[in-house]
Amino acid sequence: xxxxxxxxxxxxxxxxxxxxxLNELSIDPGQVAVEVNLSIIRKSDHxxxxxxxxxKVEIVNFVGGG
Amino acid sequence: MQGSKGVRxxxxxxxxxxxxxxxxxxxxxxxxxDFNETKMAIEAxxxxxxxxxxxxxxxxxxxxxxxxxxxxxxxxxxxPNTAGCYxxxxxxxxxxxxxxxxxxxxxxLEVIGDExxxxxxxxxxxxxxxxxxxxxxxxxxYTNDDPIMAKRLADAGAAAIMPLGAPIGSxxxxxxxxxxxxxxxxxxxxxxxxxGVGTASDAAIAMELGxxxxxxxxxIAGAKDPIAMAEAMKHAVIAGRxxxxxxxxxxxxxxxxxxxxxxxx
Numbered sequence: 001x002x003x004x005x006x007x008x009x010x011x012x013x014x015x016x017x018x019x020x021x022l023n024e025l026s027i028d029p030g031q032v033a034v035e036v037n038l039s040i041i042r043k044s045d046h047x048x049x050x051x052x053x054x055x056k057v058e059i060v061n062f063v064g065g066g
Numbered sequence: 067m068q069g070s071k072g073v074r075x076x077x078x079x080x081x082x083x084x085x086x087x088x089x090x091x092x093x094x095x096x097x098x099x100d101f102n103e104t105k106m107a108i109e110a111x112x113x114x115x116x117x118x119x120x121x122x123x124x125x126x127x128x129x130x131x132x133x134x135x136x137x138x139x140x141x142x143x144x145x146p147n148t149a150g151c152y153x154x155x156x157x158x159x160x161x162x163x164x165x166x167x168x169x170x171x172x173x174x175l176e177v178i179g180d181e182x183x184x185x186x187x188x189x190x191x192x193x194x195x196x197x198x199x200x201x202x203x204x205x206x207x208y209t210n211d212d213p214i215m216a217k218r219l220a221d222a223g224a225a226a227i228m229p230l231g232a233p234i235g236s237x238x239x240x241x242x243x244x245x246x247x248x249x250x251x252x253x254x255x256x257x258x259x260x261x262g263v264g265t266a267s268d269a270a271i272a273m274e275l276g277x278x279x280x281x282x283x284x285x286i287a288g289a290k291d292p293i294a295m296a297e298a299m300k301h302a303v304i305a306g307r308x309x310x311x312x313x314x315x316x317x318x319x320x321x322x323x324x325x326x327x328x329x330x331x
Contacts, residue, residue, distance in 0.1 A: 060123060
């Protein structure tokens with residue numbers, strides 16, 4: 001399945017849900033927020049929210065800032 | 067207490083919407099050489115509030131370290147910002163993502179109006195403040211040193227007002243102390259000076275005016291020795307706060323002798 005993750009084309013092998021995608025990317029779900037097609041998907045829904053071909057996924061975290 | 071605005075407890079800790087802040091110096095985490103320097107400077111500053119930005123995770127290089135590996139959210143209050151947002155829509159999006167990524171409703175709201183000055187777009191800021199406050203955010207808007215806008219932001223539901231001392235990263239200090247004094251008198255919310263501080267005396271001036279806290283990033287991170295400057299800022303904020311509470315003498319044009327005339331030969 002082809003997704004756009006953080007602005008980059010990303011071909012996932014087995015990511016059916018957001019939890020699968022975060023696992024595939026080795027991202028700790030605790031410190032990130034995930035948006036799919038401009039809608040925030042709550043952490044509690046990561047394991048059940050199903051991704052679809054062409055979905056635009058944004059995964060953000062905190063970085064240094066003022 | 068002089069100038070009390072009903073937001074301070076007996077220990078003189080700042081309280082915003084029930085959240086107690088042990089330090090009146092707040093620090094940013096941008097522009098440091100590395101995370102270790104960030105951590106050491108924050109420790110030297112004594113701050114318990116640190117600001118952070120919201121950005122994409124690097125999905126290409128997954129080995130890159132995370133800021134929160136160095137700054138324990140259990141020890142520090144994490145204050146996310148909406149830096150880099152030039153529209154209301156973007157600011158709302160970043161604020162909502164920040165709340166989802168973090169653990170609190172605190173947001174340092176920025177709606178920037180211009181790349182060169184980084185001055186706030188107060189028209190957009192006001193709209194975003196109202197929307198986020200209704201969504202339950204504890205909104206701390208970064209705004210101009212404009213008393214009228216500060217009042218409007220307070221009316222729109224801001225939890226504190228963060229007027230600039232001077233443009234972000236400029237180090238020009240407190241350019242308009244008189245406006246800050248008017249804001250302090252007219253807005254019954256905590257006032258946190260955000261941006262413009264260049265060195266310790268600037269932070270002290272902000273606190274001597276009666277501001278409730280000061281947020282500093284560039285002046286510490288950009289100093290030749292950031293850890294030493296962090297410590298300097300800590301002392302400046304404490305000194306400024308004590309001087310404010312102590313109540314300074316009035317300024318006069320002419321001298322008044324400190325030693326008595328009586329008993330002179």
